[in-house]
Amino acid sequence: MKCNPYIAESAALIGDPARAGMLSVLMDGQARTATELAHIAGVSPQTASGHLAKLREGNLLAVERQGRHRYYRLASEKVAQALEALMVLSRDGPPRFRPPGPRDAQMRFARTCYDHLAGRLGVTLTDAFVDLGYLIGSAEEFTVTAAGEIAFDKFGLDLKELRRRKRSFARRCLDWSERRGHLGGALGAALFIQFQKTGWIKRQNDTRAVRLTRAGAHGLAQEFGIDVKLLGDGAA
Amino acid sequence: MKCNPYIAESAALIGDPARAGMLSVLMDGQARTATELAHIAGVSPQTASGHLAKLREGNLLAVERQGRHRYYRLASEKVAQALEALMVLSRDGPPRFRPPGPRDAQMRFARTCYDHLAGRLGVTLTDAFVDLGYLIGSAEEFTVTAAGEIAFDKFGLDLKELRRRKRSFARRCLDWSERRGHLGGALGAALFIQFQKTGWIKRQNDTRAVRLTRAGAHGLAQEFGIDVKLLGDGAA
DNA sequence: TCCATACTTCGGTTAATATCGAACTATGAA
DNA sequence: TTCATAGTTCGATATTAACCGAAGTATGGA
Structure with a gap:
């Protein structure tokens, strides 16, 4: 009865400590840049970039480009x-x-x-x-x-x-x-x-x-x- | 700023497909035996046993012994x-x-x-x-x-x-x-x-x-x- | 034009863990 | 006691993915 394998995807995304840290800090509703989030999660920028791409792919984060910055925020209130x-x-x-x-x-x-x-x-x-x-x-x-x-x-x-x-x-x-x-x-x-x-x-x-x-x-x-x-x- | 490393633990537990399947099926509020859950998740009994132990350890599941059966159910409404x-x-x-x-x-x-x-x-x-x-x-x-x-x-x-x-x-x-x-x-x-x-x-x-x-x-x-x-x- | 910054992609290494076979414990029935 | 079933632990293997260095793209400013 493979009911809802879907929830595993979202949960696994949240289940990584680095990603969980990013998501937690974004709970305040503010958007933050990739570099800020890398620092917060305690990983290198390139690692953070990978995480952020996954979170976006999984529809947990939305991104907005502003010049050479990319501002990430929670994709919706449902995520929060x-x-x-x-x-x-x-x-x-x-x-x-x-x-x-x-x-x-x-x-x-x-x-x-x-x-x-x-x-x-x-x-x-x-x-x-x-x-x-x-x-x-x-x-x-x-x-x-x-x-x-x-x-x-x-x-x-x-x-x-x-x-x-x-x-x-x-x-x-x-x-x-x-x-x-x-x-x-x-x-x-x-x-x-x-x-x-x-x-x-x-x-x-x-x-x-x-x-x-x-x-x-x-x-x-x-x-x-x-x-x-x-x-x-x-x-x- | 290691804000909330905690949520990662619970999320990672839910993030495995086999465990997610077990949890999903338990959403109906019924309790089920380890073997049933193994079958539902499509893994061997010994693998299921490991998963169930982790879910219990993580306070997502509660267990009750009845004879040689162990009935697992969601630990609380909060999990649901x-x-x-x-x-x-x-x-x-x-x-x-x-x-x-x-x-x-x-x-x-x-x-x-x-x-x-x-x-x-x-x-x-x-x-x-x-x-x-x-x-x-x-x-x-x-x-x-x-x-x-x-x-x-x-x-x-x-x-x-x-x-x-x-x-x-x-x-x-x-x-x-x-x-x-x-x-x-x-x-x-x-x-x-x-x-x-x-x-x-x-x-x-x-x-x-x-x-x-x-x-x-x-x-x-x-x-x-x-x-x-x-x-x-x-x-x- | 050149340089600095922000961010990404690629490749190789390493750590974590899901998996199952085999062997073990516990309960119930004959 | 003996056997069958339910569930566990242990050990080895294999897959996954997090991680960072190096190199690439894109933007802004001098």
Whole structure:
């Protein structure tokens, strides 16, 4: 009863440690170049190239050429779902190594996603921008309104300069813990830097977790009308 | 940045054709002996024994001894979910080799997904529950409304008892053929059992396919306002 | 034009593992 | 006890595929 030999193909693709590492890191919704992924997986560029070709062939990854770079991202949300399901399995089982709780909560509250802010804080902030009429969202990216131009400018961002950069300006990035879109791209990255400069947030040492300071909580309420109390655990 | 080497382990286990075959056939929730599984996977008993040991070690299978037999079954619903998620992936992509076949049509119409109902029938039923105001769906699970409590109780389900169980109560399970969510969890399983008890559905021998009886068609229309004619092929 | 960078393809080596034959243990029946 | 069946472990073999060095293609910039 050779029922579904097909699932073996996809599973085998995910089953290689190097490829699993690439896929895992792409779960944050960001696209990455082949070289970045090679470094992340800890293999040589030519080995990575082989892996990436297989993942593409197996419809797990999609690729987009931009100049001499090739940006790889998960082919669809379904891929992310399958990866999630496998992560759940890996958490089961014997103790192995159960990553500790508090940091996990911190990560869900706020973390870096490549170079911008993700987690509950990132999503809430993005929602607030939309509510305030600063941003208009589409499936793949955000547009800054006239009101947004003024507000971000007042906050110390140079939008004109940001637009000149090659990378996409205000990409919608999918958050895997929140399963919601949030602001990425050049604008998201610039905001993240600005938040650090003003001391509103602090990166935790050697992790992707991000902490909101007292000044940050105050500032978010003042500037963007965000009540941090509503953000729940990890906000303190 | 060795993020999640864990998922590679589980995926690699599923990634072998022989093991994938065993796992696929166990998706129907039944337990099977090592020899049966060897035959299904098309390998010798000693090879199968090795595979089964690995699957057990990896917490994908659970085993129960009965006399000189060892009955293997999926270790948990989570394993079934991961397998389904991988089936969704395998369906994507280029044609490859899509075996149509009558059995396939039956499977797409209605089948067991571990211990609950999947396929077009499962999805339609779930949709009907939502339309009738019995369930409210979110990304990961369903909530039973007051109206739903009454209806399911009338149908012979003991929701209080179901809620007491450890497993999740009303999970949304993704279907590989329909690519839609349908009702799983303790509630989904209980409904499936109830449907069998009332003689509305019958399991096909040795497959995951499920047949809707004439009484079932009538009952679905009567109780839940579902017109089976709209379900297309395989309904007869 | 020339060079640097990003990425790929090719070829040979090496490590991992799926496979089965043979032999072993455990259970049930005569 | 003796035999048959279910399942296992062990050892040898063969296939697969991950890996990297070397060399190739494509793009961007000077």
